[in-house]
Amino acid sequence: MTSKARTPEDLARLFVEFANTGDADAVVGLYEEDAVLAFPPGSRTVGRTAIRDVIAQMLSSGPVFTVEDALPTVTNCELAITSTDPADGTGGRTQVARRQSDGTWLRVLDRPEA
DSSP states (O other), X not given: OOOOBSSTTHXXXXXXXXXXXXXXXXXXXXXXXXXXXXXXXXXXXXXXXXXXXXXXHHHXXXXXXXXXEEOOOEEETTEEEEEEEOTTOSSOXXXXXXXXXXXXXXXXXXESOO
């Protein structure tokens, strides 16, 4: 069974964990069904199927990800905005997550590069 995000901050850690094992299905499991991913840069990828295709293509080259320093999370009821200070100098990574009915969190909007 794939680990689930118990906090909004878990999403970044789990992304790195799943991506580093090349598991595109586990990565896309961190997103809501109709989530939006702003990747590749300048584009808009909508829905788990399309996000999985983008993630699988990205992972096919065998990149290695590291957990980046988290900036303070802002929450309001069922929504949270998370961000990290990117080690590669891309300007910032920002995600909006929503608490699910089981208490776990999934990404709704993801902008991995600004």
